[in-house]
Amino acid sequence: MKYFLYAGILGFSFWLVSEVMEMIEGYTPTVYYLTAGYHFLAGIGIWGLHKAQSPGKNPLSQLGALLALIAYLGLTFFPIQVMNSGMSIPEFLEAKPLYKVPGAVWFVGMILFGISVRNTRFFPSWTPLVFISGTLLFTAGPLLGLPTLLVNCTNSLFAITVIYMCLFGLKQVSIGK
Numbered sequence: 001m002k003y004f005l006y007a008g009i010l011g012f013s014f015w016l017v018s019e020v021m022e023m024i025e026g027y028t029p030t031v032y033y034l035t036a037g038y039h040f041l042a043g044i045g046i047w048g049l050h051k052a053q054s055p056g057k058n059p060l061s062q063l064g065a066l067l068a069l070i071a072y073l074g075l076t077f078f079p080i081q082v083m084n085s086g087m088s089i090p091e092f093l094e095a096k097p098l099y100k101v102p103g104a105v106w107f108v109g110m111i112l113f114g115i116s117v118r119n120t121r122f123f124p125s126w127t128p129l130v131f132i133s134g135t136l137l138f139t140a141g142p143l144l145g146l147p148t149l150l151v152n153c154t155n156s157l158f159a160i161t162v163i164y165m166c167l168f169g170l171k172q173v174s175i176g177k
Contacts (some may be wrong), residue, residue, distance in 0.1 A: 001051040001175055006047015014038040016159040018159065023152045033081040034119040036076055043072030045166055046113060053122035061116035067109025074102035097166030102141075110135040122172070123165050131165075134158030 018034035025031070033087035050058075078099055082092045093099055115134060118128035134154060141151035 001048055002170055004044050004048025004085065005169050005173075006048075007170045008048050009163055011038045011041025011043075011163045012159045012166070013046050016156055016163070019152045019156045020157065023149060025123040026150055027083075029083060031156060032079040035079040039072050039076045039078065042162075043069035045162070046072070046110075048166055049162075049169055050113070050116075052173060053117065053120045060112055062115055064109045064111070064113030067105050068113055069109075071106035071109055073101040075099070075106070078102075107135065107139050111113060117139065117165075123168055127161060128142065130157065130161040134161065 014034045016039040018031045018038065020108040020123055021028065021029050021034070047065050051062045055060045079095075082089055085095075087095065111132060114128050114132035117123055117131055134157065137146075137151070137154040138158065140146065141154070
């Protein structure tokens with residue numbers, strides 16, 4: 001399980017760096033590659049968070065983490081395909097609407113997982129609020145046309161929260177809780 005949490009730390013760190021780079025330089029190849037790495041590692045990290053908070057049966061946590069894992073893996077090559085297409089993300093999604101499916105699966109999985117974080121109370125009480133809010137704001141940003149800088153900042157806070165959760169999970173695992 002701890003290697004899953006390490007993957008989560010690395011993956012969400014990739015996302016954090018890509019968000020900061022996007023604020024400074026815009027969409028560059030490095031941002032796209034970091035985002036692809038984030039997608040690959042983040043789902044593994046969410047599964048690690050599930051295992052950390054739910055050593056026993058927890059169907060809500062398991063379903064949420066599994067949906068997030070599947071969606072993240074399904075989106076791994078999405079940023080590279082967008083970069084190679086020369087289109088913006090909204091244009092690419094319009095041309096290839098099939099990519100909206102893993103996005104919807106991700107949304108449902110992350111909301112379910114955030115609810116399970118609240119229910120299990122393994123992580124500090126503020127984390128499910130940021131987790132669920134981050135999921136909602138990430139999804140609402142493009143739909144509502146929120147300013148890019150605001151979306152980048154909220155995504156960064158979301159990434160920092162998940163990194164914290166992974167570190168918290170590692171600490172709890174190492175002291176045997």
